[in-house]
Amino acid sequence: MTASLAGVLGNPRRNAYAASKAALISLTRSLGCEWAARGIRVNAIAPAMCAPDESPHSRPRARADLAAVRRRIPMGRLARADEMASAIRFLASDKARYVTGAILGVDGGWLSFNQPGEAHPAVDGVPADELVRPAADATPRVIAITGAAGGIGAEIAERFASQGDRVALIDRDPSVVARAAALGGKGWTCDVSDEAAVSVTFAAIREALGPVDVLVNNAAIADTFKPAAEQTSADLDRVMEVNLTGPFLCARAAIPQMRPGRGVIVNLGSIAGLAPMAPRHAYGASKAGVDILTRCLAAELGPQGLRTATVAPGYIRTPGVAALEEGGHIDARTIRARIPMGDLGRPRDIAEAIVFLASPAASYVNGTLLSVDGGWHAFGSAGVASQQD
Ligand SMILES: NC(=O)c1ccc[n+]([C@@H]2O[C@H](COP(=O)([O-])OP(=O)(O)OC[C@H]3O[C@@H](n4cnc5c(N)ncnc54)[C@H](O)[C@@H]3O)[C@@H](O)[C@H]2O)c1
Secondary structure (H helix, E strand, C coil), rough: CCCCHHHHHCCCEEEEEHHHHHHEEEEEEHHHHCCHCCCCCEEEECCEECCCCCCHHHHHHHHHCCHHHCCCCCCCEEEEHHHHHHHHHHCCHHHHHCCCCCCECCCCHHCCCCCCCCCCCCCCCCHHHCCCCCCCCCCCCEEEHHHHCCCHHHHHHHHHHHHCEEEEECCCCCCCCHHHHCCCCCEEEECCCCCHHHHHHHHHHHHHHCCCCEEECCCCCCCCCCCCHCCCHHHHHHHHHHHHHHHHHHHHHHHHCCCCCCEEEEEEEEHHHHHCCCCHHHHHHHHHHHHHHHHHHHHHHHHCCCCCCEEEEEEECHHHHHHHCCCCCCCCCHHHHHHHCCCCEEEEHHHHHHHHHHHHHHHHCCCCCECCCCCCHHHCCCCCCCCCC
């Protein structure tokens, strides 16, 4: 579905158009759940304004104050139609096999700007990359990935390395050094919540591999699963330090190395950050915080030519999730019944979403959250989610 930001935000004097686009968003969620059992995925993109062309459909856009629109967008330009096509192409591909009922904003950061004033300084004329896609840059990128010793992080590292990128892997677990070497990259043992260690590590990455182009903030810890009344402030603090302060510290260290048009930060959120999962308040709050961190950075860094995004996984079959099951913390049968697609996702599903978001194919995606959850977040009905057809 090609929806629109108009279906998400208020649009004075565009009542019918905006309502029709809100309806598409709703339909995407409902059909995504209803048809998941048949193996049919349903997703939408929500574009901001595309640059007008010669077609009759473009006329209202050509009449708009395009200079004012550009000042409202952190990236400072309108979208090109090919940027919508490449987002749709990803969603329609097998790489998005665990994405359904999702709404992908392709808006240059429009939704992430919420303060008074202009999102981008005024620009003279029409920015060049609004007219034509910049030539592909074939030089290998440096991809820094935290929490890459195992689970989803290890898969993300493999996926980037397999396409020729140079991986800089970071983990508190020293086995990350050997894992990185096996992928032709380099590893660093570092706790992402340790401010001094993060600074030293990112300086060392620059020295060894060159400036960081892409940062994937993947490291996180689970919470204690204790009821609120039994939790200590130390339990809460540690989750926030690793899951929220850690990504901030790594972003702060990576940003000065990033170059316009190449720099991307992808943060790992969670379905637990979008809607509550009692009693996981610390974990859920940290992941909700990650989404706002992504969006603040999108608004701030858009004018510098850097992009950000969040990937929000549903339940993914990792060794960590298996351990939660063995510890009696989760019950996989109940979980599968709550997932419209009827099964947990694979680490590869998350890696593919991140590789897409970090690529030029996502050049107008900024500040957006992409759910990769088999339809979990879209489902709002009763009964078994995987049997709604
Ligand atoms: N697995 C899921 O079902 C699921 C669901 C939603 C979100 N996520 C998110 O995806 C990401 C990866 O999840 P996973 O299941 O692969 O986790 P995992 O526990 O298997 O791996 C996390 C990695 O981070 C490392 N790490 C933990 N604390 C660290 C610290 N302070 N400094 C450096 N490294 C540290 C660990 O050593 C480990 O290698 C996390 O952000 C998680 O919250 C996972």
